Amino acid sequence: MSAPRRILIYGVTGAGKTTAAIRIGERLGLPVVLADEIGWLPGWTNRPLDEQIAMAESAAAGDAWVFDSAYATWKDRVHPLADLVIGLDYPRWFSLQRVTRRALHRVITRQELFAGNRETWRQLLSRDSIVLWHFRSWKRKRRTMRAWVDDGSGPPVLLFRRARELERWIDDL
Structure with missing residues (x-):
């Protein structure tokens, strides 16, 4: 298979x-397309859905890209156009410790994210916490990846269950 x-x-x-x-x-x-740059405006405001879809479709129309994800509301605009899907199907404990550690680091360092947003203690401890989002979305995202593998009619899927497997794959590119 070519790259x-x-x-x-x-x-x-x-x-x-x-x-x-x-x-x-x-x-x-x-070129890399970051889903959160499509989805968010300053002040943690969701970009209007029609704008998100237009941005995702425009980026996906290009002949070369790497999307770092696709929001549920527009993944059907990106997924069918992919030459390859890389699924990161890691154990819950692994991804949970990563998202928690990352969120704490961002709160403490006041790291600026997409659209100038910054994570705060208030946000981390709120109903909108990225850590809580992990719990809300984990099963759905796993089901989606595994369904793509089982279906076989869409783009090929490489499903990685360990971060080391992905690291080796990237190193071999």
Whole structure:
């Protein structure tokens, strides 16, 4: 198989999708599309859905890209166009410790994220916490990845169950 030119990374919250997308993009010389930059405006305001869809469709129309994820509301605009889907199907404990550690680091360092947003203690402890989102979305995202593998009619899926497997795969690109 020749190197894929359109890659969708999909996985549970905290799996490391963005880091993987950036590394793969650098390795293959492909532009990286960050889902959170499509989804969020300053002040943690959701971008209007029609704008998200238009942005995702525009990026997906390109001949080469790595999406670091695809929101449920527009993944059907990106997924069918992918040459390859990389599923990060890691154990809950692994992705949970990653998302928790990352969120704490961002709160403490006041790291600026997409659209100038920053995570705060209040947000981390609220109903909108990224850690709680992990619990709300984990089963659904796993089911989606596994359904894509079982279906077989869409783009090929590489399902990684351990971060080391993904690291080796990227190193071999």
